[in-house]
Amino acid sequence: MRSRMEFEQLVETMDQRNVNFVGCLTNLFKDIVLAIEENSEILSGLCGEDGIVYAICELQEECDSRGSVILKKYMEYRKLAKLSSEINAHNTNMLSVGGGPEGPDPREVELYLEEILSLMQLGEDYTEFTISKIKGLTSVDPELLPRATKAFRSGSFSKVAQDLTGFYVILEGFFMLENVRKAIRIDEYVPDSLTTSMVDDVFYVLQSCLRRAISTSNISSVVAVLSGASSLLGNEYHEALQQKIREPNLGAKLFFGGVGVQKTGTEIATALNNMDVSSEYVLKLKHEIEEQCGEVSDVYFYYLKIYITNEIH
DSSP states (O other), rough: OOOHHHHHHHHHHHTSHHHHHHHHHHHHHHHHHHHHHHHHHHHHHHHHHHHHHHHHHHHHHHHIIHHHHHHHHHHTTTTTTHHHHHHHHHHHHHSSTTOOOOOOOOOHHHHHHHHHHHHHHHHHHHHHHHHHHTTTOOOOOOTTTHHHHHHHHHHHHHHHHHHHHHHHHHHHHHHHHHEEEEEEEEBBBBBTSSSSSHHHHHHHHHHHHHHHHHTTTTTTHHHHHHHHHHIIIIIHHHHHHHHHTTTHHHHHHHHHHOTTTHHHHHHHHHHHHHHHHHHHHHHHHHHHHHHHHHHHHHEEEHHHHHHHHHHOO
């Protein structure tokens, strides 16, 4: 009843600028998880550990019912289907001669990405916690376990979450592409720096996007964003690095002297430094990705357990 009331209040405020979908979904999951934790001992005493599993499955129906509607309302509120279509049209227009109209504002897209990330993390943390709770029981009917765990991955909440994941991949790809292109476009020499501005800017964007993708704990999202980052590095960024080196008559400018010799020499040195530092950054980025992936798989629902324990006490 509390979940229904919160959802009704959320719908009433959908004409406002900022609606707290994350808070609404958090409270739903908190109620379900606390119900499991607080009643496990009673259920086990009355019905054995099978009773706990049946209760979790019944509560999961509330998640499928309420949680999926919250996600659908969020996608409707942010018009993610329309936004994704605009991004796809923009990407197509960029390939045509003369390009096309400007796409969505990347700053607005970043706001949506952070919201989607929070919603996806909540869903993953809740699912992992409940499945680990079931798997931690020692005296359960063996045939009941696979049936119960499958319900979490095949229910309506999981299916709607997959739709949200699809929108996330499109938005993240657009955000990464637009910001990398912007960094290349506004590239400039930085005083007292061995490289131009685009080197740090491009790798900051890639690092931020990949960290966010890994934080979703969704393998398809990570693979899609990683593939996009690899493509950007191998194509547009690689071309930007090569451009100065391929400048016509660059060597002649150095050997025949003149006022521009020092400036030309500095440009060549900076272009070579760009390549050298970029190679180091690629290896560093690879190491960070591997490290973060290793951490996420073991830890990402640990904090939920701590949060629940603190709530109970």
